[in-house]
Amino acid sequence: SSELTQDPAVSVALGQTVRITCQGDSLRSYYASWYQQKPGQAPVLVIYGKNNRPSGIPDRFSGSSSGNTASLTITGAQAEDEGDYYCNSRDSSGNHLVVFGGGTKLTVL
Amino acid sequence: QVQLQESGPGLVKPSQTLSLTCTVSGDSISSGGYYWNWIRQHPGKGLEWIGYISDSGSPYYNPSLRSRLTISVDTSKNQFSLKLSSVTAADTAVYYCAREDYFGSGSYGMDVWGQGTTVTVSS
Numbered sequence: 121s122s123e124l125t126q127d128p129a130v131s132v133a134l135g136q137t138v139r140i141t142c143q144g145d146s147l148r149s150y151y152a153s154w155y156q157q158k159p160g161q162a163p164v165l166v167i168y169g170k171n172n173r174p175s176g177i178p179d180r181f182s183g184s185s186s187g188n189t190a191s192l193t194i195t196g197a198q199a200e201d202e203g204d205y206y207c208n209s210r211d212s213s214g215n216h217l218v219v220f221g222g223g224t225k226l227t228v229l
Numbered sequence: 230q231v232q233l234q235e236s237g238p239g240l241v242k243p244s245q246t247l248s249l250t251c252t253v254s255g256d257s258i259s260s261g262g263y264y265w266n267w268i269r270q271h272p273g274k275g276l277e278w279i280g281y282i283s284d285s286g287s288p289y290y291n292p293s294l295r296s297r298l299t300i301s302v303d304t305s306k307n308q309f310s311l312k313l314s315s316v317t318a319a320d321t322a323v324y325y326c327a328r329e330d331y332f333g334s335g336s337y338g339m340d341v342w343g344q345g346t347t348v349t350v351s352s
Binding site for chain 2: 153162165168169174204206216
């Protein structure tokens with residue numbers, strides 16, 4: 121399959137924990153990577169692999185995976201975490217293609 | 230650190246070819262181990278993968294764009310390029326280039342992105 125499905129929108133109270141999910145058959149074969157995008161800016165990689173953060177990404181961001189579902193968790197959400205979050209992975213068809221989820225808009229209340 | 234910069238016309242006429250270049254600085258595009266991607270984002274929409282060229286020079290394309298798309302690399306200029314032919318208004322978008330790394334065990338990630346360039350298709 122070449123689709124990754126995300127909830128369109130999620131909200132979280134300031135300081136609380138939020139989980140953003142991504143579902144797709146390709147996630148049985150590949151880890152998801154997660155990107156944060158703020159208005160007018162390029163996406164930024166926040167999680168890759170089993171649960172790895174690039175340098176500079178706060179440790180309140182974490183990732184997990186089970187079956188065909190990957191999750192991005194923000195523990196103690198901050199106002200600056202508001203934005204759009206996208207998952208992506210390689211396609212499991214064996215054709216070396218790339219797929220993105222439709223994105224989740226995170227609102228921090 | 231590695232930086233990517235997109236360049237190209239901001240306005241393209243319908244039916245013409247959209248040409249963009251991504252210049253890589255801070256590392257050699259030939260250093261190997263990376264996949265050089267193009268991604269676009271229609272106004273107010275999500276990210277759409279366009280295609281990439283691997284470190285071996287093999288291109289891989291989004292099936293929905295394959296018939297109109299060419300991605301190539303110029304190692305002498307440390308650049309990779311996108312050409313999309315027969316454009317329509319539906320190709321109006323912000324176009325990003327990005328470096329993708331393979332971290333092992335089925336883990337990939339686009340760890341360096343250009344700032345994006347807006348392309349409008351209009352007569």
